[in-house]
Amino acid sequence: MTFKYLGIWFDSKGTWEGHIRYLIKKCQQRINFLRTITGSWWGAHPSDVIRLYQTTILLVMEYGCFCFRSAANTHIIKLERIQYRCLRIALGSMQSTHTMSLEVLAGVLPLKDRFWDHSSRLLIRCEVMNPLVIENFERLVELQSQTRFMTVYFNHISQEITPSSYVLTCVNILDTPDSTLFLNTSMQEEIRGIPEHLRSLEIPKIFISKYQHIDCHKMFYTDGSRINEATGFGIFNSNTSISFKLAEPASVYTAELAAVHYSLEIIDTLLPSHYFILTDSLSTIKALRSLPLDNHAPFFLKKIREYLTKLTNKSYQITLLWIPAHCSIPGNERADNLAKIGALDGDIYERPVAFNGFYSASRQRTLTSWQTSWDNGDLGRWLHSIIPKVSTKAWFKGLDVSRNFIRVMSRLLPNHYTLNAHLRRIGIAEDNQCACGKGYEDIEHIVWSCTEYRESRSQLIDFLRARRKPPYVPVRDILVLRDLTYMGHIYHFLKTINIQI
Numbered sequence: 120m121t122f123k124y125l126g127i128w129f130d131s132k133g134t135w136e137g138h139i140r141y142l143i144k145k146c147q148q149r150i151n152f153l154r155t156i157t158g159s160w161w162g163a164h165p166s167d168v169i170r171l172y173q174t175t176i177l178l179v180m181e182y183g184c185f186c187f188r189s190a191a192n193t194h195i196i197k198l199e200r201i202q203y204r205c206l207r208i209a210l211g212s213m214q215s216t217h218t219m220s221l222e223v224l225a226g227v228l229p230l231k232d233r234f235w236d237h238s239s240r241l242l243i244r245c246e247v248m249n250p251l252v253i254e255n256f257e258r259l260v261e262l263q264s265q266t267r268f269m270t271v272y273f274n275h276i277s278q279e280i281t282p283s284s285y286v287l288t289c290v291n292i293l294d295t296p297d298s299t300l301f302l303n304t305s306m307q308e309e310i311r312g313i314p315e316h317l318r319s320l321e322i323p324k325i326f327i328s329k330y331q332h333i334d335c336h337k338m339f340y341t342d343g344s345r346i347n348e349a350t351g352f353g354i355f356n357s358n359t360s361i362s363f364k365l366a367e368p369a370s371v372y373t374a375e376l377a378a379v380h381y382s383l384e385i386i387d388t389l390l391p392s393h394y395f396i397l398t399d400s401l402s403t404i405k406a407l408r409s410l411p412l413d414n415h416a417p418f419f420l421k422k423i424r425e426y427l428t429k430l431t432n433k434s435y436q437i438t439l440l441w442i443p444a445h446c447s448i449p450g451n452e453r454a455d456n457l458a459k460i461g462a463l464d465g466d467i468y469e470r471p472v473a474f475n476g477f478y479s480a481s482r483q484r485t486l487t488s489w490q491t492s493w494d495n496g497d498l499g500r501w502l503h504s505i506i507p508k509v510s511t512k513a514w515f516k517g518l519d520v521s522r523n524f525i526r527v528m529s530r531l532l533p534n535h536y537t538l539n540a541h542l543r544r545i546g547i548a549e550d551n552q553c554a555c556g557k558g559y560e561d562i563e564h565i566v567w568s569c570t571e572y573r574e575s576r577s578q579l580i581d582f583l584r585a586r587r588k589p590p591y592v593p594v595r596d597i598l599v600l601r602d603l604t605y606m607g608h609i610y611h612f613l614k615t616i617n618i619q620i
């Protein structure tokens with residue numbers, strides 16, 4: 120018996136076969152659409168195709184994955200194949216390209232890891248928003264259920280995640296900017312254009328000339344730091360030096376906010392006056408500038424707003440000053456040091472963590488799992504030697520290069536392209552030799568030694584010499600270095616000799 124509930128097909132045997140069949144059908148038309156928009160010379164850019172895949176197909180496949188992710192591999196693999204197909208379309212890869220290589224090139228998480236991440240996030244959220252789900256799982260644990268469905272829950276308990284509901288309820292939204300909080304980022308303008316090697320010399324001078332009139336007892340330097348997977352913050356003032364560690368999960372940004380918050384606590388014990396908090400974190404200042412705060416704003420951000428209202432009512436004035444980091448401003452260096460000491464060896468500064476604070480830890484575990492599979496795989500080793508580290512960014516992310524360049528390089532990177540050396544390997548060509556009769560037809564041969572292309576090659580070498588690049592560097596090494604100028608010239612060469620890769 121099957122029935123559909125909230126868009127998911129349930130079957131009485133719990134195989135999820137029906138739901139997966141339904142997903143495949145639903146995605147088919149969208150896959151065809153991807154193919155249509157990449158099929159011609161004017162086709163869409165790979166980044167857009169990947170984004171389109173993620174928003175129109177992946178979102179459909181992952182909906183409700185918490186339920187069906189425990190389906191047998193024989194079913195899940197059908198969804199994985201959809202992902203591979205779409206990434207091949209986006210990158211223009213050959214059918215023979217190893218599936219894991221496709222995901223690494225495109226910066227797209229393997230589906231199983233993605234499902235796992237989603238499911239553990241759901242459980243984290245349920246801890247606060249829907250405790251009934253957790254209670255039901257607990258009951259299954261009591262009944263000693265050991266099915267595949269339970270693995271994600273066992274993993275969840277082992278993480279000892281305890282999000283606080285307090286963080287969501289303590290919202291104190293202030294709609295108007297607090298008149299006693301002054302945000303000053305004027306240093307940003309004044310140091311613009313100072314060359315890197317002069318920064319440590321010039322910036323402290325500018326700092327002194329701007330702020331030497333301020334009473335140093337009223338200046339609090341704050342900083343956050345993350346080392347050895349631990350986070351801490353530090354505060355330096357002529358009367359006090361403070362270091363604290365934050366319980367995980369915590370980011371540098373959280374630490375920067377915590378430092379500002381703690382400074383306000385100290386200021387509250389002093390006489391009302393005008394105080395200055397100095398931070399090198401622009402995101403802290405930006406966050407305080409943007410109002411109103413929403414429900415999901417970081418805990419310390421809400422607390423800072425609350426504190427400011429309290430201090431205003433007691434006639435304090437607070438200015439938050441931005442100063443550049445690592446520029447030999449003594450107070451900033453001291454705060455930076457204190458933050459490091461805090462991260463390594465400080466006492467824990469207690470704070471409640473909302474459920475979304477645990478998300479990044481879940482994402483980190485997912486990435487580690489992907490990395491482990493990539494490191495231990497048997498296939499795609501050529502690409503692994505060029506791109507050893509997985510990432511959720513495509514290899515061409517942020518590069519200003521053409522669609523065709525990406526397609527050619529996406530074939531060269533995993534060493535799967537339409538030259539005889541490879542075609543022979545996959546049983547398509549009978550011979551791996553080049554038509555010139557003088558060697559193995561691979562990319563090295565074509566670019567650097569095939570006698571057919573002498574003329575174009577001498578042009579390529581001239582181009583390279585003019586840019587002080589040595590010729591005859593193995594193509595693989597160029598790809599490892601990701602030398603765009605060099606890659607550009609090789610691409611141009613292949614185009615000139617009209618070789619389709």
Ligand SMILES: [Zn+2]
Pocket residue numbers: 553554555556557558564568569570571
């Ligand atoms: Zn040849």
